[in-house]
Amino acid sequence: AQSVSQHNHHVILSEAASLELGCNYSYGGTVNLFWYVQYPGQHLQLLLKYFSGDPLVKGIKGFEAEFIKSKFSFNLRKPSVQWSDTAEYFCASRNQNDMRFGAGTRLTVKP
Amino acid sequence: DAGITQSPRHKVTETGTPVTLRCHQTENHRYMYWYRQDPGHGLRLIHYSYGVKDTDKGEVSDGYSVSRSKTEDFLLTLESATSSQTSVYFCAIAVQGEIRYGYTFGSGTRLTVV
Numbered sequence: 001a002q003s004v005s006q007h008n009h010h011v012i013l014s015e016a017a018s019l020e021l022g023c024n025y026s027y028g029g030t031v032n033l034f035w036y037v038q039y040p041g042q043h044l045q046l047l048l049k050y051f052s053g054d055p056l057v058k059g060i061k062g063f064e065a066e067f068i069k070s071k072f073s074f075n076l077r078k079p080s081v082q083w084s085d086t087a088e089y090f091c092a093s094r095n096q097n098d099m100r101f102g103a104g105t106r107l108t109v110k111p
Numbered sequence: 112d113a114g115i116t117q118s119p120r121h122k123v124t125e126t127g128t129p130v131t132l133r134c135h136q137t138e139n140h141r142y143m144y145w146y147r148q149d150p151g152h153g154l155r156l157i158h159y160s161y162g163v164k165d166t167d168k169g170e171v172s173d174g175y176s177v178s179r180s181k182t183e184d185f186l187l188t189l190e191s192a193t194s195s196q197t198s199v200y201f202c203a204i205a206v207q208g209e210i211r212y213g214y215t216f217g218s219g220t221r222l223t224v225v
Binding site: 098 | 142151153154159161201213216217218219
């Protein structure tokens with residue numbers, strides 16, 4: 001079965017710092033990859049997705065992710081974080097009807 | 112939010128009692144999903160449905176059953192609630208009806224089993 005690993009459990013940054021959150025998936029076939037964000041007390045919202053084409057994907061709120069097939073990675077990046085980016089971030093991979101989520105990375109941005 | 116609502120939002124129940132959570136969508140989408148969210152585990156799929164009366168198990172289906180008698184409603188039942196089922200439950204539908212576009216999630220149901 002496919003799996004998704006997020007190695008950073010909790011990341012603390014100051015405002016304006018650059019962000020990179022790691023995500024690795026296990027499935028070697030065709031996958032769709034996603035990043036979701038969950039603000040405190042809210043449900044998950046889709047940040048960005050990849051299913052084909054340009055491996056550099058741009059999402060909402062200035063986030064982007066790069067699909068590197070050889071590394072089975074789909075890391076999330078943002079050049080300059082804001083206090084409002086404080087949230088939990090989930091990577092997910094989908095193969096047909098099976099969508100698997102990572103354990104999540106909690107991001108705290110200090111003002 | 113994209114026509115998906117969950118009820119109730121919060122529920123406290125006693126061990127051994129049955130509990131039913133409801134997910135309602137207005138998008139007429141075929142695929143619907145139930146996940147549970149627990150710290151350190153992310154989201155784990157309980158059951159999903161690919162149409163009326165068509166359901167299948169996910170990775171953590173033990174102790175749960177589902178029903179889908181209408182396109183718009185997907186019910187999750189805990190036949191006899193246990194403390195290990197204390198969790199936040201999210202329903203999801205595929206964005207624009209296409210799984211490859213990702214999911215839209217409901218607002219969640221926080222269930223506490225005492």
